[in-house]
Amino acid sequence: MKKLMMTAAVAALAIAATSLSASAADKLKVGFVYLGPIGDFGWTYQHEVGRRNLVKALGDKIETTYLENVSEGPDSERSIEQLARTGHKLIFTTSFGYMDPTLKVAKRFPKVMFEHATGFKRAPNMATYSGRFYEGRYIQGEIAAKMSKKGVLGYIASFPIPEVISGINATMLGAQTVNPNIKVKIIWVNSWFDPGKEADAAKALVDQGADVLMQHTDSPAAMQIAAQRGIYAFGQDSDMIKFGPKVQLTAIVNNWAPYYIERTQAALNGSWKTSDTWGGLKSKLVVMAPYTNMPDDVKKAAQQTEAAIIAGTLHPFKCPIVAQDGKTVDCKGGTHLSDEQILSMNFYVKGIDEKFPGK
């Protein structure tokens, strides 16, 4: 089915490209740079879904190009520049590691509009956007603590960057509201995508007593191990229920389409300006997959937490936040940590026993 859809999308693009080549000059060329293959069923796949929806919405006014499997670093700079050189006026670079390369190319092409996902460096022609994934993690932490019998969670982490750290902290803060003594075991696989290694990490966590798995890596390998071992798990980036129909509790789903459509529309109107967008559950950039495989009361509580976060009455990082070393973190955002503090988070909250990576 998916293949059909993809073929259809490709065919549609091809037709659009050939039949309208006369007017191609008037069309806005939009480029996307992806970290993984579009079929990773995770991070890159969700961006690709966003792009396809963008084509569906504005297909008659734009032309899109995507580059997949672009590794972070010098390679990405070349790819981004390539898009800029070939007439793309709006370029979305969709991984944290593209930050500096995007900035460099943005300086060289001041008339091209750049959009970088999950970073913090901006320029007059370079905007940033990301999702408040920690909101979903907080809900997951709460569910996990209720569903865990042993009180030990397993966390498969990728790289120790602020986004991943804030996800771990939000999970723990959510879990601690249910069980103050909850434990988390963290394994860093130092990769966003290596199904074999992710599966090995999942096995190691389960073998060491974790009975609910969560991940910040991109493949559904861990979900499958959870299904094999009969323990609960959370999907990442996209709904992975197919891989664990009896064990997935919910998943954080990245929903980029509305943002892509809005920004491309702005570029078409000429109203595009650099900005820093950080959408969460409220703006539906982060969506929770259906709550499944849990008792009704747990489900109800999760829905209430979700509603509270959307209403703004609950913030996952509400003060006071106590760090691992026992010191209370400065509260720069009034009643909760400021966005700046969350975006540059470099400490574990109290209750996590593991040493902070790199400290």
Place this chain on the structure above:
Amino acid sequence: MVLLEAIILSVIAASTPLLLAASGELVVERSGVLNLGVEGMMIMGAACGFTGAWLTGSTAVGALFGIAAGVAMAAVFALLTLGLAVNQVATGLALTILGIGLSGLIGAGFVGEKITPAASLYIPFLTDMPVVGRILFGQDAFVYFSIALIVAIWCFLYRTRAGLILRAVGDNHTSAHALGYPVLKIRLLAVLFGGACAGLGGAFLPLAYTPFFIPGMTAGRGWIALALVVFASWRPGRLVGGAYLFGAVTILQLHAQALGLGVPSQLMSSLPYLATVIVLVLISRARGTSGSAAPASLGMVFVPDR
């Protein structure tokens, strides 16, 4: 004890694809051909293996599809390097790039699909024995086959006349040719065998390790297999040791992290590479075989002069 058993089971699963692919490459290189396309042949084996298993519901058919894909890729390599005497290094690299792209295309329709993983052996009483039961008598067919394969390769290389000829071709193709041995034919068979092994090693990933297909799922295992052959100084015994050492350190570092030992995870992730290289180099040096162990004609193009 239960944890130890679990760790050993994970180690075996992590080591098997490396051992399978490296076994084939060992024979290829012993015949004097350097095929850097292992990663490409593996990922093709993974894509086609999954396709076969998904279409028929049978792991065995999947494995055969994987082997066939590896052989087909190897045939392309053989045609170029043996038939047309093209540079082996460049062709091997191109084969990897081709394999990664082509497998993505083949597998695109299967992303998100799943299959039943390969069945494990079960012998009443034996498999139920504590600790060693599942390790010795509860593996899937790939694991037993990988061990049987490397033993067979050892016997072939060192205990048969055909093996001796293959090594002779790898060490000095001109002399072997002068003696009347069909150098290119022998190399062709070796390259195809290497392709079959790499295809099977790749097929192990979606059929038994993580039962789904995702583009790029080999994640560099082909390169590790290649390196293992070199660091094992082209010897089957050391190759088994190297593959299992690499698998063991990979799994142990994950467990060390879960235990919260506090060693930087970046260092932990590099440990398998460091440990394997250091141990195998030390063994080679101790035996005085470093450097001289490589087949003398490795990577050299051979064009028979009538």
